Amino acid sequence: MNISVSDEQPWVMSQLEERFLAKPPEGRREQTKARNRAAILAAAKAVFAEKGYEAATVRDIIRSTDLASGTFYNYFNSKEEIAAAIATDAAMRLRPILQEQREKYRDLESYLDGIMNAYFRFLIDEYAFKGTGRRRFMRPPTTQVATPAQRAVFEEIQLAVTQKLGAELASDADVEYITASVTGIARNVGLQMLYRKPQDPDHAARFAVGLILRGLAGLVARHPGSNASSRQDDDS
Amino acid sequence: MNISVSDEQPWVMSQLEERFLAKPPEGRREQTKARNRAAILAAAKAVFAEKGYEAATVRDIIRSTDLASGTFYNYFNSKEEIAAAIATDAAMRLRPILQEQREKYRDLESYLDGIMNAYFRFLIDEYAFKGTGRRRFMRPPTTQVATPAQRAVFEEIQLAVTQKLGAELASDADVEYITASVTGIARNVGLQMLYRKPQDPDHAARFAVGLILRGLAGLVARHPGSNASSRQDDDS
Amino acid sequence: MNISVSDEQPWVMSQLEERFLAKPPEGRREQTKARNRAAILAAAKAVFAEKGYEAATVRDIIRSTDLASGTFYNYFNSKEEIAAAIATDAAMRLRPILQEQREKYRDLESYLDGIMNAYFRFLIDEYAFKGTGRRRFMRPPTTQVATPAQRAVFEEIQLAVTQKLGAELASDADVEYITASVTGIARNVGLQMLYRKPQDPDHAARFAVGLILRGLAGLVARHPGSNASSRQDDDS
Amino acid sequence: MNISVSDEQPWVMSQLEERFLAKPPEGRREQTKARNRAAILAAAKAVFAEKGYEAATVRDIIRSTDLASGTFYNYFNSKEEIAAAIATDAAMRLRPILQEQREKYRDLESYLDGIMNAYFRFLIDEYAFKGTGRRRFMRPPTTQVATPAQRAVFEEIQLAVTQKLGAELASDADVEYITASVTGIARNVGLQMLYRKPQDPDHAARFAVGLILRGLAGLVARHPGSNASSRQDDDS
DNA sequence: GATGAATGAGTATTCATTCAT
DNA sequence: GATGAATGAATACTCATTCAT
Numbered sequence: 001m002n003i004s005v006s007d008e009q010p011w012v013m014s015q016l017e018e019r020f021l022a023k024p025p026e027g028r029r030e031q032t033k034a035r036n037r038a039a040i041l042a043a044a045k046a047v048f049a050e051k052g053y054e055a056a057t058v059r060d061i062i063r064s065t066d067l068a069s070g071t072f073y074n075y076f077n078s079k080e081e082i083a084a085a086i087a088t089d090a091a092m093r094l095r096p097i098l099q100e101q102r103e104k105y106r107d108l109e110s111y112l113d114g115i116m117n118a119y120f121r122f123l124i125d126e127y128a129f130k131g132t133g134r135r136r137f138m139r140p141p142t143t144q145v146a147t148p149a150q151r152a153v154f155e156e157i158q159l160a161v162t163q164k165l166g167a168e169l170a171s172d173a174d175v176e177y178i179t180a181s182v183t184g185i186a187r188n189v190g191l192q193m194l195y196r197k198p199q200d201p202d203h204a205a206r207f208a209v210g211l212i213l214r215g216l217a218g219l220v221a222r223h224p225g226s227n228a229s230s231r232q233d234d235d236s
Numbered sequence: 237m238n239i240s241v242s243d244e245q246p247w248v249m250s251q252l253e254e255r256f257l258a259k260p261p262e263g264r265r266e267q268t269k270a271r272n273r274a275a276i277l278a279a280a281k282a283v284f285a286e287k288g289y290e291a292a293t294v295r296d297i298i299r300s301t302d303l304a305s306g307t308f309y310n311y312f313n314s315k316e317e318i319a320a321a322i323a324t325d326a327a328m329r330l331r332p333i334l335q336e337q338r339e340k341y342r343d344l345e346s347y348l349d350g351i352m353n354a355y356f357r358f359l360i361d362e363y364a365f366k367g368t369g370r371r372r373f374m375r376p377p378t379t380q381v382a383t384p385a386q387r388a389v390f391e392e393i394q395l396a397v398t399q400k401l402g403a404e405l406a407s408d409a410d411v412e413y414i415t416a417s418v419t420g421i422a423r424n425v426g427l428q429m430l431y432r433k434p435q436d437p438d439h440a441a442r443f444a445v446g447l448i449l450r451g452l453a454g455l456v457a458r459h460p461g462s463n464a465s466s467r468q469d470d471d472s
Numbered sequence: 473m474n475i476s477v478s479d480e481q482p483w484v485m486s487q488l489e490e491r492f493l494a495k496p497p498e499g500r501r502e503q504t505k506a507r508n509r510a511a512i513l514a515a516a517k518a519v520f521a522e523k524g525y526e527a528a529t530v531r532d533i534i535r536s537t538d539l540a541s542g543t544f545y546n547y548f549n550s551k552e553e554i555a556a557a558i559a560t561d562a563a564m565r566l567r568p569i570l571q572e573q574r575e576k577y578r579d580l581e582s583y584l585d586g587i588m589n590a591y592f593r594f595l596i597d598e599y600a601f602k603g604t605g606r607r608r609f610m611r612p613p614t615t616q617v618a619t620p621a622q623r624a625v626f627e628e629i630q631l632a633v634t635q636k637l638g639a640e641l642a643s644d645a646d647v648e649y650i651t652a653s654v655t656g657i658a659r660n661v662g663l664q665m666l667y668r669k670p671q672d673p674d675h676a677a678r679f680a681v682g683l684i685l686r687g688l689a690g691l692v693a694r695h696p697g698s699n700a701s702s703r704q705d706d707d708s
Numbered sequence: 709m710n711i712s713v714s715d716e717q718p719w720v721m722s723q724l725e726e727r728f729l730a731k732p733p734e735g736r737r738e739q740t741k742a743r744n745r746a747a748i749l750a751a752a753k754a755v756f757a758e759k760g761y762e763a764a765t766v767r768d769i770i771r772s773t774d775l776a777s778g779t780f781y782n783y784f785n786s787k788e789e790i791a792a793a794i795a796t797d798a799a800m801r802l803r804p805i806l807q808e809q810r811e812k813y814r815d816l817e818s819y820l821d822g823i824m825n826a827y828f829r830f831l832i833d834e835y836a837f838k839g840t841g842r843r844r845f846m847r848p849p850t851t852q853v854a855t856p857a858q859r860a861v862f863e864e865i866q867l868a869v870t871q872k873l874g875a876e877l878a879s880d881a882d883v884e885y886i887t888a889s890v891t892g893i894a895r896n897v898g899l900q901m902l903y904r905k906p907q908d909p910d911h912a913a914r915f916a917v918g919l920i921l922r923g924l925a926g927l928v929a930r931h932p933g934s935n936a937s938s939r940q941d942d943d944s
Numbered sequence: 945g946a947t948g949a950a951t952g953a954g955t956a957t958t959c960a961t962t963c964a965t
Numbered sequence: 966g967a968t969g970a971a972t973g974a975a976t977a978c979t980c981a982t983t984c985a986t
Contacts, residue, residue: 067968177447212451305951305952543946580924645927656895740964765956782969
């Protein structure tokens with residue numbers, strides 16, 4: 001959980017400080033608030049991933065916390081709101097990385113590799129947390145067709161395809177379908193990767209990019225174009 | 237049982253008559269039953285697609301019909317059961333078609349074209365129904381990572397890839413990722429197609445197959461391999 | 473089930489007749505009605521005894537029958553009504569026997585012996601029915617403090633005690649408590665007897681009468697009055 | 709937990725203070741909780757006694773309080789649980805008294821007098837409560853053949869009869885029937901007593917014990933054994 | 945009269961949210 | 966700001982009863 005480690009670090013520190021300081025000086029109030037908010041968010045993320053949005057209850061969330069049920073509503077106005085906050089947060093962490101890739105676009109292959117890598121690493125961060133000792137994987141979300149993260153990927157790719165690739169593609173190229181395909185691959189390969197024992201985002205990204213660019217033809221062993229792309233054979 | 241035999245006699249007679257008269261009028265009761273069952277199933281399909289399995293309530297379902305709440309339970313024992321019935325039914329309609337495609341497999345391209353066509357046409361059937369007058373499209377399901385239909389497609393493709401394609405592919409080809417990719421494309425392109433005004437499953441299938449076989453390279457206008465697959469350029 | 477055998481006999485007969493007679497002559501309607509009513513009553517008795525009045529459902533009752541649920545309401549207006557009918561019926565079968573005992577009253581002992589015997593035999597009849605082959609015992613009713621049968625016994629005894637025994641007893645004898653005690657003994661010894669393997673109403677009646685008349689003192693082995701009624705000893 | 713330590717500190721302090729200040733004011737919250745729990749228990753006891761366990765609904769119970777339906781489940785997890793709580797509580801209050809009687813057993817008469825008194829007083833406590841102003845008597849429970857209290861009495865008596873009385877009785881004395889009889893008397897006389905205007909457990913106990921020890925013979929006015937046991941007379 | 949599907953009020957229970965402490 | 970008990974609308978499901986066939 002690389003992303004959140006940096007966020008949690010200060011928190012752990014302040015926690016230690018508190019123990020050594022007999023009386024919490026001013027400004028602690030603020031920190032406590034931030035800490036509680038973070039704790040609730042983390043708990044909610046875990047619970048939503050574990051049971052899904054509908055099945056998760058606010059009680060589940062606050063029970064994963066040292067706080068009382070009423071406290072939840074000091075930080076979020078509803079179960080819906082915290083879910084939105086989590087989703088937004090995820091998208092907000094992912095999107096700048098994707099944007100960066102698009103802006104420093106050099107060629108399609110490295111662009112795709114960049115965003116696939118970013119997305120797969122994001123997934124690993126997002127759906128894994130340190131449980132009781134060993135790393136346990138949370139069920140990826142089963143409730144939304146497109147998580148905000150997926151939507152971010154979708155939109156970024158759509159932009160990239162439209163902006164950068166337009167000229168190179170046949171004029172009748174179906175940008176929408178291309179985007180749908182690329183995100184479909186990202187989604188499913190990403191899920192598959194999560195279930196593998198040593199999660200290898202690099203390998204997954206390389207696979208995805210190869211397939212997107214060259215199709216199954218690129219995966220054929222010796223004799224490219226033999227059977228895997230028979231229509232081409234017919235054409236010639 | 238004996239007691240009622242004499243009572244049932246006249247009824248049995250008319251029943252027999254019916255059989256010999258080659259006319260199965262199927263009493264009004266039967267018709268009503270069939271109609272109600274169908275109405276509940278349709279309503280459930282709509283509600284599940286609209287709100288997702290978890291969020292959907294049995295009340296939502298029966299409220300979408302003109303039946304009373306108790307009537308639901310004359311036909312299905314629980315929310316779970318009707319969901320299973322819908323899912324099973326969908327998979328049972330789709331799978332034989334996919335199997336047939338795999339069995340009469342000639343080359344990868346026509347196979348993929350066959351299953352994509354089947355899947356896209358299935359989607360059109362499944363997520364459209366004749367509402368009050370004009371054809372209305374239901375929101376495609378938002379709840380399950382993989383609907384039974386998708387699972388059927390996934391399994392069929394995995395089989396096909398393993399059985400038919402194994403020899404042609406590099407020995408280290410990642411069958412799982414290939415399957416994930418193909419189904420990811422099918423899923424997302426299918427969804428996209430559903431939102432288009434004239435739904436064209438043929439076109440969608442052609443697009444998907446082209447991408448799967450030849451990647452974006454196959455979509456590049458004049459100069460194949462120029463920029464869309466720049467790494468190959470680098471290699472040379 | 474001696475009592476109901478005589479009731480069922482004609483029914484079995486007519487059933488056989490029907491089979492041999494191709495066309496049911498007139499009057500059958502009446503018989504069918506009586507038969508259905510009896511079948512429903514028997515089923516209800518079994519179901520009430522099995523599950524208790526509250527837990528028993530009308531569906532349980534008609535399911536134990538060849539009839540349809542609606543038919544139930546051609547014979548009884550409600551679940552409550554059939555329960556009342558059963559209770560009344562039980563009391564009506566028991567009460568005349570008890571009355572007879574009271575009328576031919578000679579001495580208390582033979583009177584008590586008569587009613588105890590009658591009650592215990594009634595219980596055996598009531599809570600046993602011929603199931604699938606071997607005699608199975610139904611759970612005695614657990615829902616009513618006093619079944620109608622118990623009430624009948626209570627009232628009869630109260631009458632007998634008041635009418636016949638008044639003179640013999642101390643003028644301040646508490647007739648109500650006496651009756652309560654006698655019926656309490658009858659109730660509990662009767663229940664106990666039902667659970668014994670060979671049910672012996674004669675023995676149970678003898679025990680009950682002995683206790684009622686002479687108390688535990690009458691059960692003491694050699695030396696009556698020794699310790700079982702120690703206070704008397706102390707007095708002397 | 710660590711997080712909230714600093715937050716809880718002040719609270720812990722005041723908590724400690726409380727302990728040392730020897731004043732357990734027990735905050736208003738606690739009091740309300742205790743009051744609500746008691747109210748629910750009382751309501752449940754009343755409702756169960758009124759309608760019986762099966763017919764009683766949780767709604768009935770909470771409707772008898774001024775609480776909301778959900779509140780019930782803050783205190784008891786189910787209708788079953790509260791029923792068990794009531795029953796257990798009743799038995800737990802009665803049983804030690806009965807045990808004590810058995811342990812300090814001196815002679816049968818005083819033993820029986822002790823347990824009858826205890827049981828009858830228990831009944832008075834249990835089935836009377838101060839309602840809106842004047843003491844109202846609840847209908848004694850109509851649902852269970854044997855309430856836990858009755859079971860407690862039964863078991864205690866069975867033990868006492870077996871342990872203490874065995875030697876004195878004829879070897880073939882039917883301990884089970886004796887126990888059944890004694891509890892039958894206790895039960896019915898107890899019920900009868902509850903309906904009397906000035907409830908006199910002493911009198912009821914004296915009656916019950918007399919009957920148990922000496923039978924109706926003991927109640928006969930002048931000439932003991934004359935008519936109340938006439939068959940013996942006839943025999944001689 | 946028999947049938948059995950339709951009805952809808954009723955049941956136990958859950959849970960997001962509020963609010964007195 | 967934190968607490969956690971109270972709230973009551975909502976849920977899935979049952980079942981006595983009705984009524985068109």
